Amino acid sequence: MHPLDRPPFIVGIAGGSGSGKTTVAHKIVEGLPASSVSTIQHDAYYRDRPDLDEAARAAVNYDHPDSLETVLLVEHLQQLRDGHAIQAPIYDFKNHRRSRSQTRVVPSPVIVVEGILVLAAPKLRALFDLSLFVDTAADIRAFRRIKRDMEERGRTFESIRGQYYDTVRPMHLAFVEPSKLHADLIIPEGGDNRVAVDVILARLLASVPPSA
DSSP, rough: SSSSOOEEEEEEEESTTTTSSHHHHHHHHHHHHHEEEEEEEEGBBOOTTTTTTTTHHHTSSSSSGGGGHHHHHHHHHEEEEEEEEOOEEEEEEEHHHHHHHHEEEESSSEEEEOTTTTOOOHHHTTTSSSEEEEEEOOHHHHHHHHHHHHHSSOOOHHHHHIIIIIIEEEEEEIIIGGGGGGGGGGTTTTTGGGHHHHHHHHHHTTOOOTTO
């Protein structure tokens, strides 16, 4: 028997690095009953590359779809939709390795999947009941990424700048920006767009059982 009255309602949130996707995801979680929503980050599914040394791992193009084990995320979402809990990977961004620890995710009425490339993968976006794209100006996204990578991931400005010009910007133009066409809703300025967040929450609350 399925643990829920119906399969989870899966929301995909895409947008460029630093666009505010995570803020939108947090606003959704805050606006729904605690037991009714689970979140999964696509970048937790970066491929583990134990065959590469530290310098080689740092040089991988992490903004290309091939850097992600999306097929595993698709399998996990299918398992959640079928009512089974999963063990989601945890990725260590400082060492560019997948952690030995995992995160248990249980089926919930609403599942939020967030990542820059979630709408760029056909098999992944086919699982979404609602697809969102957070659209934020490039200069704002760049400054947010610099702040995050320096404060949270211990990186230098020089390495961030090099990666931005070598991979982040080219991959955004090649994969992320075109994926906007697959969004059901485009959200300017991310979590600061209160009206858009309220509209999304109203739709999602309809998928949450009264007892959740």
